[in-house]
Amino acid sequence: MARTHYIAGNWKMNTSKAEAVKLASDLVSALKGKTNKFMIGVPFVYLDAVSQVVKGSNIILAAQDCAATANGAHTGEVSTEMLKDLGVQCVILGHSERRHEIGESDELINKKVRRALNEGLEVDLCIGELLADREAGNAEQVCAFQLSADLAGVTEEQMKRVTIAYEPVWAIGTGKTATPEDAEAIHKFVRGYIAKLYNQKVADEVIIQYGGSMKASNAPELLAQPDIDGGLIGGASLKAETFVPICEC
Ligand code: 13P
Numbered sequence: 001m002a003r004t005h006y007i008a009g010n011w012k013m014n015t016s017k018a019e020a021v022k023l024a025s026d027l028v029s030a031l032k033g034k035t036n037k038f039m040i041g042v043p044f045v046y047l048d049a050v051s052q053v054v055k056g057s058n059i060i061l062a063a064q065d066c067a068a069t070a071n072g073a074h075t076g077e078v079s080t081e082m083l084k085d086l087g088v089q090c091v092i093l094g095h096s097e098r099r100h101e102i103g104e105s106d107e108l109i110n111k112k113v114r115r116a117l118n119e120g121l122e123v124d125l126c127i128g129e130l131l132a133d134r135e136a137g138n139a140e141q142v143c144a145f146q147l148s149a150d151l152a153g154v155t156e157e158q159m160k161r162v163t164i165a166y167e168p169v170w171a172i173g174t175g176k177t178a179t180p181e182d183a184e185a186i187h188k189f190v191r192g193y194i195a196k197l198y199n200q201k202v203a204d205e206v207i208i209q210y211g212g213s214m215k216a217s218n219a220p221e222l223l224a225q226p227d228i229d230g231g232l233i234g235g236a237s238l239k240a241e242t243f244v245p246i247c248e249c
Contacts (some may be wrong), residue, residue: 006038040054
């Protein structure tokens with residue numbers, strides 16, 4: 001099954017407005033004509049400016065979160081309506097930094113996933129275990145729980161707009177990368193679990209990205225694994241010099 005490689009940058013809470021616009025325009029030039037799928041996850045406050053830059057390019061504009069509800073009295077929240085108004089096409093949801101720093105539950109993540117999909121957006125759903133889970137031999141169990149809880153109520157048709165990002169929490173921003181073999185083992189498990197939740201066709205088609213200290217030096221080995229279809233990149237996505245080489249892998 002040939003799946004498109006999907007390389008995404010999660011800028012997290014970084015860059016100034018000027019840096020965001022410059023980085024986006026450098027990426028538009030560097031990735032022009034390339035056939036992989038590309039996405040950048042931009043801080044809310046810069047989405048409008050970056051949207052003007054990536055419009056008409058082959059780079060998908062993503063937000064790093066969205067509200068679980070429609071417009072209304074929800075102070076500080078940003079709705080899917082507002083995001084679509086700015087040209088946003090995708091939302092990163094379930095990131096470990098939101099799960100563990102902000103305390104987002106799988107129930108809330110599921111509401112956001114369904115809201116984004118019902119509103120026609122793509123979702124990049126992040127899952128992954130803590131170091132303690134891995135050391136206790138529970139990595140697969142944690143990923144299975146997150147998948148079934150976060151995708152509850154998502155239809156087979158909607159799964160065409162869902163990407164899974166496996167991000168072992170102990171590998172995020174730490175310089176520690178899962179070995180290609182360890183990452184592949186979980187990716188294979190995740191694909192098998194999607195087959196159980198849906199069917200083999202959905203599992204064969206779903207793109208599963210790896211995230212956690214991915215850079216140009218380790219990306220080729222990771223992306224060579226049969227079930228690793230791309231990457232969700234944090235630190236190395238903040239400069240065109242470090243992100244573009246991964247996109248070209
Ligand atoms: P790093 O690439 O900085 O480890 O971050 C990975 C990540 O969390 C992407 O969402």
